Amino acid sequence: MATSLIWSLLPLLPLGLVAGLLSGLLGIGGGLIFSPLLLLLGLTPHQALATSTLAIVPTTLGGTIAHGRSGKLTWRGGVAIAGGAALSAGLFSHLGQGLAGWQLLSLQAALYALLAGLVKPRSQLAPAREQEPRPLALALVGALAGVAAGLLGVGGGLVMVPVMVAGLGMPVHGAIRYSTVAVLASSCSASLAFLADGRANPLVALVLGGTAAVAAQWSASRLERVREERLVWMLRALTLVLAVDSGRRAVGLWFEAQGITLQKPGSSS
Template sequence: MDLYLPIAEMSVNALVIIALGGLVGFLSGMFGVGGGFLTTPLLIFYGIPPAIAVASSATQVTGSSVSGALSYYRRGQVDMKMGAVLVAGGLLGSVIGSFVFRWLKSLGQVDVTIALIYVVFLGTVGALMLKEAVGVLLEQRRGVVAPRKARHHHPLIASLPMKMRFPKSGVYISPLAPFAVGAGVGVLTVIMGVGGGFIMVPAMLYLLGMAASVVVGTSLFQIVFVTAVATLLHATQSQSVDILLALLLLLGGVAGAQFGARAAQQLQPERLRLLLALIVLGVAIRLAIGLTWTPKELFSIQLALG
């Protein structure tokens, strides 16, 4: 069943797009990640222009994160005070990211830049995850029990001025630190179309030293607001949001997340992390090949309609 995407200006098979959304939703439910960092590359592989893929992925992440944030909020696992600081930083980062996005688009370099950023980030994150997962599995095989690490924030964070208490997160730090983290994720949200959870969660744990019980919920709280603003900026400034594409992705993602959550119960957490690391590295390698491999058609004609 073919549908025409008015913003992407191309026809797609609706069932394939729903299946892509379902795959990302399955991985999201299985691994506990937002999945936005996989949605954009998969759409690019399918042939969606990178700028459209980024903007539409941000729209899908917004919709898929709302239910998760509400669920954690009802269980009291959202630090609203910390979340407000992260959102404030994220909003500033989104505005900065939108200017960078428009600048790259005016230069005609946005597609290549998006692909390069994904190769670097996914390659780095995937390699670190693979190293950790393999290390844990080897220790388990040798019967070694890894000591539990004490929770503390980074020394650089401790040196920042204007400290305040975040009782629910169990930290006494400067709000400048979470503000900066939120701003960085906000920039990436606009440029990459991701929720930023795969960066936000480790930063909250290992940089800010937040209690693990509120990390995921607070991250989702920030993602909802920042991706919503990123979507609005894309829609009003670059007109890159294809709402039909986002709806198809969201339709598949909601169903896929349910099956993914059930599948996660059948595997050990360490094996889940290993599988996710391999998937992330695979996507990074595929993007790198796409950037370096000589295309079949070296030249193409594109009509610019006024």
């Protein structure tokens, strides 16, 4: 039985590495990769979103350690954005329980589609500000991450990076660093509620998150080597792919809820 369990967890390792690499480079928690994967493994949308949030904790911890060592994070900004994210995630961590699986995935798809339009190349944005935004502004941005983590089971990195770059005038690299800190805080807060109500699978989350943490620390330490334009287009491509995937799954669950069976092409009636 132990052997079969180990074999069932092995496919999680390479996908954890991919999620970790993206987390360290783009300031996301990895939930964007974790959630679709967990749905493929047979978890319900509520279980997948909760387990994804738990796996985000070690993932973003690895990235935060690397960003902290870079010396380009301030304690004041980090505490502000982390505090806003943790408080908001705790408040909204139970809100998703009242929604059907197709509704959760529909909200994810809508969020990704919106963000795909907000993420813009540097040439289309105003010049970045040299001075760090005020703590209150960073705390409000962190609160957005908390809503995303508590309601949808995603860390909120794809929400915060566009907001900090376009709304607060921060450089992309700086926004990614602070996003990682906020996602760590929001996922920690939301995970406590998900563990308490039994929605999360700790073993799966540990395997995914532990593997991703190693990759996130490695990629985060090399963030400065990647041009801003490339980071922006990676974010846009990722949001578009995830919008399509979440939308497709939401439609399928809606048809299932209505008792409608879709016939596959080529199948006989």
